[in-house]
Amino acid sequence: MAVRLVDFAAMPLEKLYAAYRTCYSSESPVEIWEKIRSERINHDRIRQFIAERLKTGHASPLEQVVFWFAISNVSRSLSHQFVRHRIGISFEQQSQRYVKFKENRLAYVMPESWNRAGLGEEYEELTAKISALYARALAAGVPAEDARFVLPNAAPTNFHVMVNFAEMLHICDLRLCVRAQWEIRRMVALMRSEIKKVLPEVAVYLQPKCGENRMGYCDESLEDWRKCPLGKVRPHKSVLFDLYNLYGSHKARALSEREYHEVEEKEQI
Numbered sequence: 135m136a137v138r139l140v141d142f143a144a145m146p147l148e149k150l151y152a153a154y155r156t157c158y159s160s161e162s163p164v165e166i167w168e169k170i171r172s173e174r175i176n177h178d179r180i181r182q183f184i185a186e187r188l189k190t191g192h193a194s195p196l197e198q199v200v201f202w203f204a205i206s207n208v209s210r211s212l213s214h215q216f217v218r219h220r221i222g223i224s225f226e227q228q229s230q231r232y233v234k235f236k237e238n239r240l241a242y243v244m245p246e247s248w249n250r251a252g253l254g255e256e257y258e259e260l261t262a263k264i265s266a267l268y269a270r271a272l273a274a275g276v277p278a279e280d281a282r283f284v285l286p287n288a289a290p291t292n293f294h295v296m297v298n299f300a301e302m303l304h305i306c307d308l309r310l311c312v313r314a315q316w317e318i319r320r321m322v323a324l325m326r327s328e329i330k331k332v333l334p335e336v337a338v339y340l341q342p343k344c345g346e347n348r349m350g351y352c353d354e355s356l357e358d359w360r361k362c363p364l365g366k367v368r369p370h371k372s373v374l375f376d377l378y379n380l381y382g383s384h385k386a387r388a389l390s391e392r393e394y395h396e397v398e399e400k401e402q403i
């Protein structure tokens with residue numbers, strides 16, 4: 135698998151700052167940008183301001199920061215999961231209709247678990263047979279769009295992806311979690327480390343959802359949390375409820391109709 139950050143929209147932190155500032159300032163965006171460009175707002179102030187805003191639920195400015203990735207040699211099994219993300223991300227994927235794979239043997243992705251189970255050789259034999267049949271089908275005049283029907287989930291594929299920061303955070307929430315499948319987890323971890331090389335201030339927020347800069351706790355099942363290596367350092371939601379009930383001045387319980395009325399009637403909470 136290879137993952138490369140090919141580009142990102144220029145001045146991402148400044149864009150985030152200007153986007154947020156526009157919401158909370160009487161100054162116009164032009165005035166805000168003049169301050170940024172003349173460095174009347176320094177880099178540290180920009181970082182601090184963004185860090186404060188990222189603690190809130192005001193997430194739409196994050197959509198104004200965009201990354202482009204080149205990703206290759208991931209499996210079709212991964213790609214099927216990846217393309218389920220539908221908001222704030224745009225994919226171009228290598229076609230099995232227009233590309234005729236010419237290699238004698240396709241570079242199939244093989245999970246380590248097959249080797250561990252002692253079935254690695256059989257896996258290799260089967261995928262080699264598939265490659266041979268695929269090649270014979272093409273040679274016999276079967277169009278690539280039909281020859282591909284024999285290709286398995288292990289078949290390799292490539293992506294050119296554009297994704298905004300808001301969606302990248304969401305993808306990391308889900309796919310850096312150990313509940314996610316290993317291959318997509320590895321790919322998203324590589325996307326994160328690519329961003330970290332050039333924008334460490336941004337990468338610090340790219341965490342699984344239990345991370346201290348994200349939701350902060352695990353909302354998966356208690357059973358999964360117990361198995362997770364991060365469970366040693368990040369709490370499960372049930373633990374937080376236990377603590378709330380133990381030390382809070384109130385006890386957590388289901389919301390009643392009376393509480394809905396209170397929410398409706400209160401002008402400001």
Ligand SMILES: Cc1cc2nc3c(=O)[nH]c(=O)nc-3n(C[C@H](O)[C@H](O)[C@H](O)COP(=O)(O)OP(=O)(O)OC[C@H]3O[C@@H](n4cnc5c(N)ncnc54)[C@H](O)[C@@H]3O)c2cc1C
Nearest residue numbers: 215217218219220221222223301304305308309313314315
């Ligand atoms: C551990 C794991 C197991 C999974 N198992 C399965 C499975 O067994 N079967 C299966 O089919 N899929 C499975 N999925 C895929 C999952 O159901 C989603 O398709 C995938 O996570 C991407 O969906 P998203 O809502 O996060 O999309 P994104 O596009 O990444 O969503 C971005 C954000 O926009 C919101 N959003 C997106 N579209 C809408 C909309 N139409 N209306 C309102 N809000 C929207 C989302 O809630 C999210 O906050 C699994 C995913 C994970 C992480």
